[in-house]
Amino acid sequence: MFENWLLGVAHLGDWQVILAMVFGVALGIVVGAMPGLSGPTGLALMIPFTYGLSPIASVILLISIYVGAEYGGSITAITVNTPGTPSGAITAIDGYPLTQQGQTGRALSMSILSSTSGGIFSAIALILFSVPLAQFAIAFGPVQYFALGVFGLTIVASLVSGNWLKGIIAVLIGLLIQTVGTDPMTGAFRYTFGQPALWEGVSFISAMLGLFAISEVFRILEVGVRSRLEASHNFSSERMPFREFISYWKCLLRSGVLGTFIGVIPGAGAAVGSIVAYNEAKRFSRHPEKFGKGTLEGVCASETANNATVGGALVPLLTLGVPGSGSTAVLLGALLLHNIQPGPLMFEDQPDIVFGIFTALLLANVVMLVLGVYGVRFWLLVVRISPAILAPLIFSVAFIGAYSTGGNIADVAVMLVIGLLGYLLRKFGFPLVPVVIGLVLADMVEISLRRALIISDSGFWIFLTDPISATLIGLAAASLAYSIIQDVRGRRRTTA
Amino acid sequence: MAEQESSDSGWRFDVRRLSKRGGDMIAVAGLVVLGVYGWIEAGNFVEETGMVRTLSPAFFPRTLLAGLVIFALLLLINGLVRKAASEGQIFQQYWYKIPVATVIMFAQAYLFERIGAFPAIWLALLLLLVLAGVRPLKSLLIATGFLAFVYLFFIVFLGVRLPTEFLLKF
Numbered sequence: 001m002f003e004n005w006l007l008g009v010a011h012l013g014d015w016q017v018i019l020a021m022v023f024g025v026a027l028g029i030v031v032g033a034m035p036g037l038s039g040p041t042g043l044a045l046m047i048p049f050t051y052g053l054s055p056i057a058s059v060i061l062l063i064s065i066y067v068g069a070e071y072g073g074s075i076t077a078i079t080v081n082t083p084g085t086p087s088g089a090i091t092a093i094d095g096y097p098l099t100q101q102g103q104t105g106r107a108l109s110m111s112i113l114s115s116t117s118g119g120i121f122s123a124i125a126l127i128l129f130s131v132p133l134a135q136f137a138i139a140f141g142p143v144q145y146f147a148l149g150v151f152g153l154t155i156v157a158s159l160v161s162g163n164w165l166k167g168i169i170a171v172l173i174g175l176l177i178q179t180v181g182t183d184p185m186t187g188a189f190r191y192t193f194g195q196p197a198l199w200e201g202v203s204f205i206s207a208m209l210g211l212f213a214i215s216e217v218f219r220i221l222e223v224g225v226r227s228r229l230e231a232s233h234n235f236s237s238e239r240m241p242f243r244e245f246i247s248y249w250k251c252l253l254r255s256g257v258l259g260t261f262i263g264v265i266p267g268a269g270a271a272v273g274s275i276v277a278y279n280e281a282k283r284f285s286r287h288p289e290k291f292g293k294g295t296l297e298g299v300c301a302s303e304t305a306n307n308a309t310v311g312g313a314l315v316p317l318l319t320l321g322v323p324g325s326g327s328t329a330v331l332l333g334a335l336l337l338h339n340i341q342p343g344p345l346m347f348e349d350q351p352d353i354v355f356g357i358f359t360a361l362l363l364a365n366v367v368m369l370v371l372g373v374y375g376v377r378f379w380l381l382v383v384r385i386s387p388a389i390l391a392p393l394i395f396s397v398a399f400i401g402a403y404s405t406g407g408n409i410a411d412v413a414v415m416l417v418i419g420l421l422g423y424l425l426r427k428f429g430f431p432l433v434p435v436v437i438g439l440v441l442a443d444m445v446e447i448s449l450r451r452a453l454i455i456s457d458s459g460f461w462i463f464l465t466d467p468i469s470a471t472l473i474g475l476a477a478a479s480l481a482y483s484i485i486q487d488v489r490g491r492r493r494t495t496a
Numbered sequence: 497m498a499e500q501e502s503s504d505s506g507w508r509f510d511v512r513r514l515s516k517r518g519g520d521m522i523a524v525a526g527l528v529v530l531g532v533y534g535w536i537e538a539g540n541f542v543e544e545t546g547m548v549r550t551l552s553p554a555f556f557p558r559t560l561l562a563g564l565v566i567f568a569l570l571l572l573i574n575g576l577v578r579k580a581a582s583e584g585q586i587f588q589q590y591w592y593k594i595p596v597a598t599v600i601m602f603a604q605a606y607l608f609e610r611i612g613a614f615p616a617i618w619l620a621l622l623l624l625l626v627l628a629g630v631r632p633l634k635s636l637l638i639a640t641g642f643l644a645f646v647y648l649f650f651i652v653f654l655g656v657r658l659p660t661e662f663l664l665k666f
Contacts, residue, residue, distance in 0.1 A: 049654050165571045169527065172564045176534070176557065183553035188541045190553055191534070214601075221593045221628055389638060392624035396617055396642060399604065404656040412605045420598065427586050428523045429516065446556045453551060 008355025011056050012363070020053065020061035021360060025367045028068020029375070030382050033076045033084040034390070039069035040326035040436070041216055044208035045394070047334045048401035055338040056353060060360040062334050063314075066327050067364045070270055070307045071115040071372060075379050078107045078299070086271035087306035090278050094302075097294030109240035110299045112372035114252060118304035119365035121256035122263065122311025126318075127358050130347075134319040137344040142455070143462055146448035147469035147476075149441050152322040154476035155266045157434045164483035170430045174438020175445065177202055177418070184443060185450055197410030204333045206402045206415040207439055211432050212326075213398040214419025219426065220391040239373075240296075251281050251300045259305030263312020266324030266437075270306040277305030311361065318342050318354065321444065329436040336440075519586045520575040524568045531565035534558075593627055600624055613658035614643055 011017050024046075031042030042065050050058035073088030078095035091111065098107035140148070153175075157167030180191045181201025192198040255277035262273040281301035282291045291298050316322045321343035323329040335342055340353055347354050402415040422432055456462035463469045514522075538554035538561070604620035618639050625635035650656040 049650075049656070052654055165567055165574055169564065169567050169571065172560050172567065176560050176564070179557045179560070183541070185551075186553045188553040190541055190557060191537060218594050218597065221597055222588045222590050224588070224590045224629070386630075388628040388630050389625065391628055392621050393638075393642065395601065395624060396621050396646075399601075399608075399617070400613075400646065400650055400656065400658065403608065403658070404650070407657060409605055409609055412608070413602075416598070416601050416605065423594070428519045430523070449556065450551050 004351040007352035011356040024061040024064025025068040028065040029072035032069035032072020041212040043330040074111040087274040090274040090302040094298030105238040114303040115307040116369040118308035122260040122308040123361040126311040134344040134347040142448040142451035147472035149445035151472040158483035170434035171438040174435040178442030209398040210415040210418030211422040215422030218423040255304035259308025260312040263309030273305040273309040274302040277301040326433040527568035
């Protein structure tokens with residue numbers, strides 16, 4: 001264990017890794033702060049340009065973007081009441097009233113300090129829980145992996161969208177996209193239409209860029225030019241004393257635990273973490289009447305929880321290879337592109353990568369603290385770029401990214417087609433996160449299913465006779481049943 | 497379904513009037529067509545016969561396609577039952593910019609290796625900026641400035657290989 005830590009820390013002696021971390025956190029803050037852009041978009045745009053970096057530097061760059069993006073949303077939420085992320089909307093409930101009361105500096109201090117605390121708390125939880133979980137999962141075979149894949153897909157589809165039917169259809173579309181190309185078990189061509197460019201399947205990078213970046217460009221163009229963010233207040237630069245911050249330790253601890261736990265659940269994500277932590281903070285508060293009118297406790301709860309979901313979300317990704325959110329799905333794809341296969345075997349075969357990630361996650365939060373404390377005015381200047389300018393620039397960067405991965409214009413065409421598909425899916429109310437998770441889990445689900453059926457004498461019953469598989473499939477069925485019950489209740493309320 | 501209205505000049509189609517329920521109907525129709533087409537196409541997969549017993553390459557896609565059609569039909573039934581939940585419009589004011597932007601994007605892809613990366617990027621970026629509502633002079637400056645960024649950041653710093661044959665002719 002100690003040797004593994006040394007291996008992980010040793011990576012930090014590399015200037016490329018340190019630079020990747022600082023650049024990644026800075027980029028993440030900008031992406032998170034910009035309304036319309038999201039963590040997955042920032043991650044997808046950067047993946048093609050990580051090829052020139054070492055695998056560990058690439059992974060650390062992407063994880064740093066993820067960390068920064070979860071915090072960035074609070075800056076514009078507090079200062080101009082325009083949250084850059086869904087969880088930032090919860091921060092804005094109390095953050096913006098604090099700005100109106102001339103307490104911007106204190107609100108921003110609370111935001112960055114509690115984000116850092118939440119991030120470090122969840123990183124420690126990740127370190128404590130992932131190693132034993134990986135040791136448990138090492139015995140998994142195709143039967144358990146198929147059940148795990150079905151569990152991940154079902155729970156994401158039913159929780160992420162609010163419309164379980166559209167969530168399930170989105171998952172199926174993601175899985176189907178990945179069937180294009182050469183069959184991994186027989187070598188037969190599937191849906192290639194005689195095009196050699198499709199023999200290797202749909203490029204993951206092109207799919208990510210299309211779904212997140214190009215569909216976002218279309219959305220910005222369709223909505224029309226919006227005036228750039230303008231602040232209506234002069235921001236106070238008064239900072240909160242550290243002693244005062246520490247007095248919120250109960251809120252920090254409670255929100256950290258909730259955020260980490262919710263982060264582990266596939267499909268729940270940072271927004272759910274913030275909402276739950278905010279409600280609990282209000283319930284336990286001595287002054288619940290102040291919530292919504294500008295209380296630092298509200299900012300503390302929301303920001304601690306949303307950054308705590310990062311470490312939580314990395315637990316199933318690193319130990320089982322199953323992503324639970326858009327950002328972790330893009331991360332999984334990026335890891336696979338660098339020949340890093342997340343899962344229990346990674347802890348045995350590539351401990352330097354695992355412990356490098358642990359160390360980097362802890363340090364990225366410290367970098368975020370420094371950049372957050374000293375760079376607020378700079379981030380506010382950057383995010384004032386008009387969306388009308390931003391959208392065409394995103395397209396150009398995505399275009400270069402898709403082309404540069406293989407030097408093939410067919411990858412660009414795939415990106416554009418999938419971008420159009422993503423735009424239409426968004427328009428018709430289908431969530432994109434299940435599509436992405438379907439895409440990254442398709443190979444695992446198909447190969448595990450076919451291998452399990454080949455070795456099984458009882459056909460599909462093998463998935464119900466194995467205890468781990470039966471438990472996972474039972475949980476998947478329960479999450480689906482829960483969504484259906486919620487749907488029926490909602491319908492009754494509407495008709496009542 | 498998209499509503500059509502008659503006017504003195506004949507039928508007029510306005511995509512902005514497409515309701516969410518209409519959108520669901522179109523989505524269901526598209527998914528069913530995709531499901532049926534995919535199922536038929538899967539019959540053309542050529543399977544290599546070998547010693548190892550394995551499932552057909554069409555097995556997994558056909559399972560997914562069957563699920564897709566079943567859930568699409570459930571969506572249709574759900575939409576018919578829950579009328580109130582599917583009200584509201586889908587497309588926004590500037591929807592017509594999407595097909596124009598798509599043409600510009602595919603044109604850049606077509607021209608990229610033919611005239612070179614820099615002229616193709618510059619031209620498409622300029623057109624997209626103007627389409628997005630940025631003033632022409634400002635668009636010109638941004639598009640030209642972006643080329644400098646592409647050269648310095650992508651080519652010099654990251655070592656990305658882009659087709660630059662067009663520039664080498666001069």
